[in-house]
Amino acid sequence: MIQIPRGTQDILPKDTYKWQYIEQRLHKIAQNYNYKEIRTPVFESTELFVRGVGGSTDIVNKEMYTFKDKGDRSMTLKPEGTAPVVRSYIENKMQHDVNQPVKVYYQAPMFRYERRQKGRYRQFVQFGIEAIGVEDPLIDVEVLSMLMHIYQSFGLKNLKLYINSIGDQNSRAAYNQALVDHFRPSIHEFCSDCQVRIDTNPMRILDCKKDRDHPLVQNAPVIYDYLNDESKAYFEEVKQNLDALGIPYEVDYNLVRGLDYYTHTAFELMSDAEGFGAITTLCGGGRYNGLLELLDGPSETGIGFALSIERLLLALEAEGLELPEPEGIDLYICTLDESASTAAGRLVHKLRTEGISCDMDYKHRKLKAQMKDADRKGASHTIVIGETELDSNEAELKNMTTGESKKISLGDVEEIRTIIEEK
CATH class of the missing domain: 3.40.50.800 (Anticodon-binding domain)
Structure with a gap:
């Protein structure tokens, strides 16, 4: 008997109403913040993700579904949504749009070949937003406020927002060098992936699942100590505006989000609901100030986040929250x-x-x-x-x-x- 591919799921009619309810609410909230929907292809040139996500990431090295088309071109099913949106922004010259920043949202299936875990699939549905064209702490706070609005609108209570600053490119470079100096003498004690990361993206070592408890990871340099004055001022303004809106958060100086394109504000939303599972991350995102130029685009900056609808459903289940069932027929x-x-x-x-x-x-x-x-x-x-x-x-x-x-x-x-x- 032919069976469903490992790491995927059938969403049956008895459950699709939950997805429809969530999707409609997500679209409505995004539109209330004046974000417009964008739809990009389900597969893109492999080079887009190698350059846009980063050749040193697990996504590119281990998790992508890549194939050759009939023209012998390398194509990849989308593993994430930011790089395709940025590609579309560049290709369609959206920096010339009258309305700036360009604020878009997307909802689409994503594909990653990773180990099957509760609430994590090899095909999953991601909702995300991107605001491109402005570098200002206020737009960072708008993105964070929308993120909190989404989860709180479903009645979720056990939420913790963690934020940090990776700083600008100069601050990030200084921090990476500090990490190299810290880890290099003992890098042979780390996994093979980390031994590669020290030369490609040292911050990824801090994200390593295998070596997270290594003493050198526990006492690694803190990025805040390497932020220049401009980066510190930017981060302080983000925090002040979050305070003004009454949005609770915690600063986590170890939160670095290892994707190659992140700068300045980085964040994750976690659930501490009992029974949610070992992986408590609901959503993550951050600012990317070099991604467009990395993809041969204009010198523009952006910020965004992405969430998994599967993990949102898991959080609702963990807190015992029911979504309203649709009415029957007339x-x-x-x-x-x-x-x-x-x-x-x-x-x-x-x-x-x-x-x-x-x-x-x-x-x-x-x-x-x-x-x-x-x-x-x-x-x-x-x-x-x-x-x-x-x-x-x-x-x-x-x-x-x-x-x-x-x-x-x-x-x-x-x-x-x-x-x-x-x-």
């Missing part, structure tokens, strides 16, 4: 014989085209079984059609909640609509 038509089924089919078609949700029996079941089916489908009203109703062109429209019935003309859609809307 009408279920029961039939007593074959001629009634034909007439019901015509009526169902007419009602659906007029915006009334309805269904009917297709298995030629007894009336009692049809009424049970109507109840399972959450029908607010029912109609029973038989020979008598066909001859008179009238039937009883029954309210399934109150039990009240009203006689209606089978061809009068507006009359049916009026009674249904009275519920």
